[in-house]
Amino acid sequence: xxxxxxxxxxxxxxxxxxxxxxxxxxxxxxxxxxxxxxxxxxxxxxxxxxxxxxxxxxxxxxxxxxxxxxxxxxxxxxxxxxxxxxxxxxxxxxxxxxxxxxxxxxxxxxxxxxxxxxxxxxxxxxxxxxxxxxxxxxxxxxxxxxxxxxxxxxxx
Numbered sequence: 044x045x046x047x048x049x050x051x052x053x054x055x056x057x058x059x060x061x062x063x064x065x066x067x068x069x070x071x072x073x074x075x076x077x078x079x080x081x082x083x084x085x086x087x088x089x090x091x092x093x094x095x096x097x098x099x100x101x102x103x104x105x106x107x108x109x110x111x112x113x114x115x116x117x118x119x120x121x122x123x124x125x126x127x128x129x130x131x132x133x134x135x136x137x138x139x140x141x142x143x144x145x146x147x148x149x150x151x152x153x154x155x156x157x158x159x160x161x162x163x164x165x166x167x168x169x170x171x172x173x174x175x176x177x178x179x180x181x182x183x184x185x186x187x188x189x190x191x192x193x194x195x196x197x198x199x
Contacts, residue, residue: 045151047142048110054140057107058114058182060084064189071193072096072171082184090114094175098198101171103178113155114140117178119169124157132157135167
């Protein structure tokens with residue numbers, strides 16, 4: 044089995060270091076829209092925040108770029124994630140980087156464990172824009188004003 048190149052404490056530190064939005068991001072979302080926001084942290088550490096918006100599912104996915112590991116992923120939908128212990132976490136949830144989950148699952152892919160929302164300071168909401176604001180705050184993005192996302196009027 045491949046060894047993970049990041050520890051839980053390193054992943055937690057990456058989630059919490061102060062970050063900045065690298066480029067202004069201005070979008071109006073339609074159903075099934077997706078996008079990418081580039082973030083830069085201390086020591087030029089790079090991150091990618093992907094998002095997906097549809098009327099039935101909203102997803103935010105924060106990755107570090109050195110190894111392309113998921114640091115956290117938020118799913119706002121009615122689907123589930125099955126953890127290595129067999130537990131299914133249904134509905135709104137957050138997946139957090141986990142060494143233990145990686146080695147227990149043993150599939151050389153899954154390196155995060157799911158928890159139901161709310162989790163720590165991450166709220167339980169179905170609102171895309173509220174969750175984006177909450178996520179930017181939770182991950183210490185210091186210039187959230189560089190993101191201007193609107194949702195097409197008829198989707199609200």
